[in-house]
Amino acid sequence: MLRRRIRLAVQSTAIAVSFVFLFAVVAFAQTDRRQNAPGQFDFYVLSLSWSPSYCEAARERSPDRAPDQQCAGRPYSFVVHGLWPQYEKGFPSYCQVPAPRLNRNIVGSALEMMPSPRLVFHEWDRHGTCSGLSPNAYFEAMRKARAVVKIPEDYLALAKPITVNPGQVVDAFLEANPGLTRSNIAVGCDRKRLTEVRVCLTREFGFRDCGEITRRACRLNKVTMPAVRGGAANAAEP
Known part of the structure; x- marks a missing residue:
């Protein structure tokens, strides 16, 4: 028994x-059967980081640490965080390990859009290798994507911290970018600050819907946008 x-x-x-x-x-x-196959994806997300929030959060985490290049050099407002290949659900990453190396000219050119070499290398390794493009072509695609999105004038040289509703930021981007709709854009935040704006683009760099991205948008009613370093001086320039 x-x-x-x-x-x-x-x-x-x-x-x-x-x-x-x-x-x-x-x-x-x-799951998506194309997982991590270079060049096999549905659309791009252009992530624009609000640099003053990054720098303020970095100071809070490590007040005694010397600021990195993004927070000690020229003043930044919205900067390109990355151009990310996406699936309709999920996204590929690190599609080539090790990733093809970037030469000095590519990095120098990317720094016109991005605030630090470390970010350039990270974004290429994690996201650029999934584009199916060469390093030159990927950063050229990033340049084209960035050119599609106009930053609202009020955010170019923010002279003092402001408190906003994320919807206000979306409205400002919609007004500055004809053809952009609420289903194409999402505002990100941490517990108190606006951190980034994500814009969804077709592979040909037109605005497109992206439900999974917009569903993960900031849910806070109010967030802070720290001022751009030297924003008052920049705003005073003709």
Whole structure:
């Protein structure tokens, strides 16, 4: 009797394990089959980071640490965080390991859009390798994507910190960019600051809907936008 119970228990366990395995296989089959295949994606997200928020958060985390290049050099407002290939659900990353190296000229050119070499390298390794493009072509695509999106004038040289509703920021981008709709853009935040704006683009750099991105937008009613360093002086220039 005892042996029979043990045998039945083993059989039940085996059946349960089989169901778990089958469920895992089905779940895997439902994920995007192009996972991490370079060049195989549906659209881009252009992520524009509000640099003053990054720098303020970095100071809070490490007040005694010397500021990095983004926070000690020229003043920045919205900067390109990255151009990210996306699936309709999820996204690829690190599609070539090790990634093809970037030469000095490519990095120098990218710094016109991005605030630090470290960010340039990171974005190429994680996202650029999934574009299916060469380094030159990827950063040229980033340049084209950035040229599509106009930053609202009020945010170019913000002279003092302001408190905004994320919807106000979306409205400002919609007004500055004819053809952009609420289903194409999402504002990101941490617990108190606006951190970034994400704009969804087709592979040909037209605005497009992206439900998964907009569903993850900031849900706070009010967030702070710290001032741009030297913003008052910049605003006073003709």
